[in-house]
Amino acid sequence: MSQNHFTLRFPLKSAADAKALAEQLPPLMPGIFQAQDAIGTIHYSRFTILSEKTLLFLGDFDGEFSQLMTELAKGTGPVFDAIFQHVVDPPPTPVADHADEFVEWTAEHLLTAVNLYTAYPGVTAKEIKALASAAGISGAGELHPFLVILPMKSKIASIEVHLILRARGHGTTEDLDKVGTPHFAQFVPLEDNQVGFFTVYDGSFDKYIADFTKNIGQVFDLLFKFTKGAPPSPCRKYLQEFIDFAAGANRTPIGFYQAYPGLSVQDIHALIADSKTQSGSDRSEDTAA
Numbered sequence: 001m002s003q004n005h006f007t008l009r010f011p012l013k014s015a016a017d018a019k020a021l022a023e024q025l026p027p028l029m030p031g032i033f034q035a036q037d038a039i040g041t042i043h044y045s046r047f048t049i050l051s052e053k054t055l056l057f058l059g060d061f062d063g064e065f066s067q068l069m070t071e072l073a074k075g076t077g078p079v080f081d082a083i084f085q086h087v088v089d090p091p092p093t094p095v096a097d098h099a100d101e102f103v104e105w106t107a108e109h110l111l112t113a114v115n116l117y118t119a120y121p122g123v124t125a126k127e128i129k130a131l132a133s134a135a136g137i138s139g140a141g142e143l144h145p146f147l148v149i150l151p152m153k154s155k156i157a158s159i160e161v162h163l164i165l166r167a168r169g170h171g172t173t174e175d176l177d178k179v180g181t182p183h184f185a186q187f188v189p190l191e192d193n194q195v196g197f198f199t200v201y202d203g204s205f206d207k208y209i210a211d212f213t214k215n216i217g218q219v220f221d222l223l224f225k226f227t228k229g230a231p232p233s234p235c236r237k238y239l240q241e242f243i244d245f246a247a248g249a250n251r252t253p254i255g256f257y258q259a260y261p262g263l264s265v266q267d268i269h270a271l272i273a274d275s276k277t278q279s280g281s282d283r284s285e286d287t288a289a
Helices: 015-024 025-040 065-084 098-106 123-134 156-168 169-179 203-226 239-249 264-286
Strands: 003-011 042-051 054-062 114-118 143-151 182-191 194-202 254-258
Touching: 003 065, 003 114, 003 156, 003 182, 015 025, 015 042, 015 054, 025 042, 025 065, 025 114, 025 254, 042 123, 042 143, 054 065, 054 123, 054 182, 054 194, 065 098, 065 264, 114 169, 123 264, 143 203, 143 239, 143 254, 156 169, 156 182, 156 194, 169 182, 169 203, 194 203, 203 239
Parallel strands: none
Antiparallel strands: 003 054, 042 054, 042 254, 114 182, 143 194, 182 194
């Protein structure tokens, strides 16, 4: 699978720095979006303030992490220069002139996801954009990032959750496929015994949560046994309580980059299927000739 995910942790100097970044980053997003378009290997990305001491940068991408970070250093250096003014023990700046050091720093601050989900494995961002362009399709859908933070009751509880998620890896993938609207999803262990559930999905929040609880609610029923302030279980029975909990646990994204804006999971599946059909037809014609 060429696709991968990164969650980068930026340790902040103080609460004041977290507040400053929340104000400084939004105006910088158009520039980083343009650079990501030029790089061409990122499907989705977003920043979020996790806490007074941590900024997160998340992305779903194709290829190798080190290559992507090198390209980000060269193409979006000023954005990271601004961020590193607020970070503990940052790499040397300007980032564009110190790409190797930036890559090493990001590798040291990369958080490892427990499991990774993609609705269309093996297809690159460039390929999806090319298929949409060839078909004359521009996305008209509504996509959103979902950044839910689950606080575990203890370190032991966090370890238990980690093991549960590892054990359910393939089952979770099948459950998310049934939902039909998530593009990418990850469970990521975070600071202070927290677990992040990060997705990009189609449609309205309430409908997503309703479909989600129907198909993957049992996973959260397990996790909520170890979660502080969890809603009542099972999720399917207490849908509104789960919606309220998820809305409260959701972090606000700073910027939301989309390589192919508005294309739903079903749009992309249709484009891939049409491409395979066309390829098969072309091969048949070649054989007949």
